[in-house]
Amino acid sequence: MxxxxxxxxxxxxxxxxxxxxxxxxxxxxxxxxxxxxxxxxxxxxxxxxxxxxxxxxxxxxxxxxxxxxxxxxxxxxxxxxxxxxxxxxxxxxxxxxxxxxxxxxxxxxxxxxxxxxxxxxxxxxxxxxxxxxxxxxxxxxxxxxxxxxxxxxxxxxxxARADVGPDGDPVLQALARDAFQPLSVAEHAARHGMTPAELRTAVRRGAGCSPKGYLLGIRLGRAKELLATTDLPVASVARRVGYEDPAYFSRLFARRVGTAPVRFRAQQGRSVPGGWSDRVPDPRDPPMIPRP
The missing domain is CATH 2.60.120.280 (Regulatory protein AraC)
Structure with missing residues (x-):
């Protein structure tokens, strides 16, 4: 039946x-x-x-x-x-x-x-x-x-795959934690006791991209936040997200985002003194701005 x-x-x-x-x-x-x-x-x-x-x-x-x-x-x-x-x-x-x-x-x-x-x-x-x-x-x-x-x-x-933990892949978690450090792919791999090829395989399986692509997405996301919410110079933003060469950072940003960092800031920048938070809000309890 x-x-x-x-x-x-x-x-x-x-x-x-x-x-x-x-x-x-x-x-x-x-x-x-x-x-x-x-x-x-x-x-x-x-x-x-x-x-x-x-x-x-x-x-x-x-x-x-x-x-x-x-x-x-x-x-x-x-x-x-x-x-x-x-x-x-x-x-x-x-x-x-x-x-x-x-x-x-x-x-x-x-x-x-x-x-x-x-x-x-x-x-x-x-x-x-x-x-x-x-x-x-x-x-x-x-x-x-x-x-x-x-x-x-x-x-x-x-x-829901059984080979993925409830908090995600530990290799990807560690890469995200160390994403803003000026480390090469080989240096990231060494930290996990892996060869660069093994790291590429793990990241490709877990995130569907290369380690460089995974790190770049995290770095550029943080760079956008800094450009939109602070007055830091572009060179300082570049260093904070792991790039010592601001010109190289600007080229990467423009190629991936489609616009230069200064233009992104002009379009998205807003003043949020004392209002920025890195904590992900609970959708059931969103942050509220009190009325004056």
Whole structure:
């Protein structure tokens, strides 16, 4: 015996241009019949919340699946899977769109890793629940709401991977902590007892970019804050974020941000004497400016 509920959608070309378009969503529970063998032309995230079953890999092996787990079904790849005799609790989302290429490059979608153990599925289930709620008949915002929830789903699945701790990857945490020190990639690697190649592999897997790219994003984010909220000269801002050469910093800033530091300050600068904080506010209790 099993229970199943599903909806399928046909988003317009405009909705596809939003980046991700949701094609369908389903919630299933019990000793479900096997799926496939088949090949699809779009992506599917199958979230096994609890229970166990199997997955037929392209090389012919039958791999065990135990919840919580994620099964990635990618376009053009044959697949075959099913719940075991005891059944499982499954949610699935079909999606497509040009953003899938970038999400794959960043490591959020892993075609070469069709089975991903998860530590918890509460956040992915919340994203899927948003798609389910949007699927009510006659909802004029269906495609946009569902597409936005697919973005949220991919982020939550990335965070829920069992090989990622609740506070994120410790290597990335350490790089972020030391990001403003004038250290080379080789020096950062040495601090972790790694070779530069090992560090590049770890950062690519954790953040979808190179160590230089990861550090640059953190440094430029802090530089923007200093430019927008202080009167520090550009050279001082450069030194505070790890660059001794202000001309080199300005070139990097302009290339990545699209405008020079002085122009960014002219556009974004504002006086916040005594009002700046590095603490991330709680959205449920935002900081309030008292009335005079």
């Amino acid at each position: 099993y229970d199943t509920w599903m909806r399928f959608f046909s988003p317009s070309p405009q909705h596809h241009r939003l980046g991700l378009a949701c094609l369908g969503v389903g919630l299933q529970h019990g000793a479900l019949p096997a799926v496939g063998p088949r090949t699809l032309d779009h992506h599917v995230a199958v979230v096994v919340n609890a229970g166990s079953g199997w997955f037929g890999a392209p090389d012919g092996r039958r791999l065990p699946v135990t919840g919580p787990s994620l099964i990635w079904l990618t376009p053009g790849t044959p697949h075959h899977y099913g719940a075991g005799p005891g059944g499982w609790d499954e949610s699935f989302v079909d999606f497509t769109g040009p953003a899938t290429t970038t999400y794959t490059e960043l490591g959020y979608i892993e075609p070469d890793r069709p089975l991903v153990p998860l530590s918890d599925t509460s956040a992915p289930r919340a994203a899927i629940a948003r798609i389910v709620r949007s699927a009510r008949r006659g909802n004029p915002l269906l495609e946009v709401e569902a597409g936005a929830a697919v973005h949220e789903l991919l982020v939550s699945l990335r965070r």
